[in-house]
Amino acid sequence: MDSSQEFKTVMSLVAALALFTSFVIPLPAHASPAEAQALVKWKSSLGHHSVSSLSSWTPSPRNATGSKLTISPCTWYGISCRAGSVIGINLTNANVEGTLDEFPFSSLSNLMFMDLGINSLFGHIPPQIGLLSNLTYLDLSVNRFSGKIPPKIGRLNKLEVLHLVSNDLNGSIPQEIGQLHLFNELALYCNQLHGSIPSSLGNLSKLAY
Numbered sequence: 197m198d199s200s201q202e203f204k205t206v207m208s209l210v211a212a213l214a215l216f217t218s219f220v221i222p223l224p225a226h227a228s229p230a231e232a233q234a235l236v237k238w239k240s241s242l243g244h245h246s247v248s249s250l251s252s253w254t255p256s257p258r259n260a261t262g263s264k265l266t267i268s269p270c271t272w273y274g275i276s277c278r279a280g281s282v283i284g285i286n287l288t289n290a291n292v293e294g295t296l297d298e299f300p301f302s303s304l305s306n307l308m309f310m311d312l313g314i315n316s317l318f319g320h321i322p323p324q325i326g327l328l329s330n331l332t333y334l335d336l337s338v339n340r341f342s343g344k345i346p347p348k349i350g351r352l353n354k355l356e357v358l359h360l361v362s363n364d365l366n367g368s369i370p371q372e373i374g375q376l377h378l379f380n381e382l383a384l385y386c387n388q389l390h391g392s393i394p395s396s397l398g399n400l401s402k403l404a405y
Contacts, residue, residue: 237300254267285310305328321365353376372396
């Protein structure tokens with residue numbers, strides 16, 4: 197192999213290594229203080245049984261002068277971050293009790309993954325859930341949510357998975373779900389839903405479950 201071929205081979209290996217490390221090296225785990233404070237506010241609205249599992253969710257401490265120190269939620273239980281923002285909340289079976297009334301939907305615009313399954317959450321699913329425009333995975337199964345499935349879920353145009361199994365949801369399946377063209381999993385059984393299946397679900401060509 198001559199020197200020019202050796203150089204090309206080395207450069208190809210360097211390029212491949214750079215591409216590989218761009219996937220495996222974690223991005224900085226610094227999140228917006230506003231996201232942290234919004235999550236703490238939701239925690240404060242939850243029942244006392246939630247305190248132990250969310251003990252790492254603490255508000256910003258103050259320094260000697262009384263000013264608040266910057267705090268990141270990226271090391272908190274159930275929280276994952278990327279590029280300076282919260283992208284995942286996984287509180288499956290975390291003994292969380294309360295509602296989503298104070299959940300900071302508007303503060304978590306980069307949230308992609310949300311699993312609150314197997315808890316003691318109740319009340320309605322707020323229409324503000326439609327603000328999570330980057331959400332791809334949503335699981336609220338095995339809780340005590342009641343009321344109707346909010347039509348605003350149809351705004352989650354990146355959503356691929358929706359699990360609302362084993363709640364007390366009633367009413368009909370909203371037509372707007374048929375707008376979610378990336379859907380591949382939809383699980384709504386063990387609720388009090390009634391009415392016909394919306395014809396719009398026929399638009400979901402990727403739906404497999």
